[in-house]
Amino acid sequence: DTGVSQNPRHKITKRGQNVTFRCDPISEHNRLYWYRQTLGQGPEFLTYFQNEAQLEKSRLLSDRFSAERPKGSFSTLEIQRTEQGDSAMYLCASSPTSGRTYEQYFGPGTRLTVT
Amino acid sequence: AQRVTQPEKLLSVFKGAPVELKCNYSYSGSPELFWYVQYSRQRLQLLLRHISRESIKGFTADLNKGETSFHLKKPFAQEEDSAMYYCALLPGGGADGLTFGKGTHLIIQP
Numbered sequence: 001d002t003g004v005s006q007n008p009r010h011k012i013t014k015r016g017q018n019v020t021f022r023c024d025p026i027s028e029h030n031r032l033y034w035y036r037q038t039l040g041q042g043p044e045f046l047t048y049f050q051n052e053a054q055l056e057k058s059r060l061l062s063d064r065f066s067a068e069r070p071k072g073s074f075s076t077l078e079i080q081r082t083e084q085g086d087s088a089m090y091l092c093a094s095s096p097t098s099g100r101t102y103e104q105y106f107g108p109g110t111r112l113t114v115t
Numbered sequence: 116a117q118r119v120t121q122p123e124k125l126l127s128v129f130k131g132a133p134v135e136l137k138c139n140y141s142y143s144g145s146p147e148l149f150w151y152v153q154y155s156r157q158r159l160q161l162l163l164r165h166i167s168r169e170s171i172k173g174f175t176a177d178l179n180k181g182e183t184s185f186h187l188k189k190p191f192a193q194e195e196d197s198a199m200y201y202c203a204l205l206p207g208g209g210a211d212g213l214t215f216g217k218g219t220h221l222i223i224q225p
Contacts, residue, residue: 003158004158033211033212040124040217041217041218042201042203042216042218043159043201043213045213045214046212048211048212056211056212058212091159093159095211102147102149102164103161103164104213105160106160107158108158
């Protein structure tokens with residue numbers, strides 16, 4: 001499968017613990033996005049990378065959240081001191097820089113449960 | 116700030132009936148509008164883009180700037196159209212994060 005992949009697919013953690021998620025975009029895509037989706041809501045934009053540069057951050061991305069894309073390939077999203085309100089599906093998407101540049105290709109998501 | 120509103124959480128129609136999923140947006144500039152779809156146990160994927168003005172799987176959507184709407188329509192629903200549908204807005208001007216509505220769950224009854 002050459003689509004966007006995310007690991008792990010599910011994560012259960014206790015409140016106060018740190019968690020890290022990984023996203024591997026489609027190989028020729030240099031744009032990468034993170035979204036969060038809670039029950040009954042549409043995805044909410046968190047942050048966006050072009051290559052290794054983080055170009056856009058939502059106000060939803062509090063100080064406890066940090067995202068990196070060190071070599072312009074895979075990306076990680078870390079949540080420190082998790083809270084129950086962080087329980088959600090975290091989606092990653094990538095898009096190309098030529099052709100259908102407007103189309104974001106989504107991964108399967110990582111479902112986080114904070115107990 | 117931009118906003119996308121999908122007034123119907125759930126829409127149930129019979130096979131062969133027309134379908135219209137409503138989407139309204141608020142944004143001061145000229146956004147790009149999209150419809151994304153998520154079939155059961157599949158990933159979110161792009162269905163339509165307003166600029167393309169094309170028909171995908173029999174669905175069409177017209178951007179009405181006066182009414183700030185981008186409703187999705189299909190004249191004859193099919194059972195395989197059952198899915199979650201999300202309307203999304205891209206503000207442009209260098210911003211690339213999509214703003215999604217809450218989604219409409221479309222159920223096509225046989």
